Amino acid sequence: MASTNDLKNGMVLNIDGQLWAVVEFQHVKPGKGPAFVRTKLKNVESGKNVDRTFNAGTKVETATVDRRTMQYLYNDGVSYVFMDTGTFEQTEVAPEIVGDASGFMLENQEAIVATNEGRVLFIELPASVELVVSYTEPGVVGDSATGRTKPATLETGAEIQVPLFIEQGEKIKVDTREGGSYLSRVKG
Known part of the structure; x- marks a missing residue:
């Protein structure tokens, strides 16, 4: 659990059983009334963006996301295969998760593979x-x-x-x- 005062870009929240990444956030203290936090959230699985407002100090559940640098090995026609450069463990990633990133990946190139409880959430390429x-x-x-x-x-x-x-x-x-x-x- 974290407070909305602790939000950072890239943080992943678990809201109503779905994972949402914080794209933008802004703390607002109006002259009248309580402070609040305005956020733009992106659904990790569907890619849908929503705007959501929280009262300042509200507790939100954070999701543990493991980001590892992995090497893209090859596409076997069914999935994309990545290898953890530290443990040499291979991970297969479905084409739907890789998405548009597939057009910019070369074999042996490094990418960040984000997982939650063993499930691959998304692939992050260098800028x-x-x-x-x-x-x-x-x-x-x-x-x-x-x-x-x-x-x-x-x-x-x-x-x-x-x-x-x-x-x-x-x-x-x-x-x-x-x-x-x-x-x-x-x-x-």
């Missing part, structure tokens, strides 16, 4: 990853100064929008949050 553009149409000379984009297929099979000057075979940095977006070229 950005470096991937090679496996296919994109050639850009037109002189178009590099504009902010226009074109579709590009990455080595993982994911498709994102990139600037017109990006060419096939180039390594780029991709933001893994919010479905992936182009950040920059990787030099070298």
Whole structure:
């Protein structure tokens, strides 16, 4: 149990038998009336976001979430296999839990696997990853100064929008949050 005064981003709460991650929170002390805590919560299993307000100091049940850095090994066609780098124990994760992250994972890449009571809740990738553009149409000379984009297929099979000057075979940095977006070229 914790108090709503102890909330932090990323903390997981057990509310009515469901697990909710704290996305945002704000302590509000109005001029009149008691203080309260306004939160934005994300359901760990369904991904649904809700806004919820608690009275300040209210007790909330926290869930124990074990976050471990694991290495992504391979996809066997049914599930994604991760290995704990400390114990070499392998964990199979269903495609529904991996979700969009699958488009930015390469074999042997590290990711954080969050579990609760032995059940995998979600996969957390680094904020950005470096991937090679496996296919994109050639850009037109002189178009590099504009902010226009074109579709590009990455080595993982994911498709994102990139600037017109990006060419096939180039390594780029991709933001893994919010479905992936182009950040920059990787030099070298």
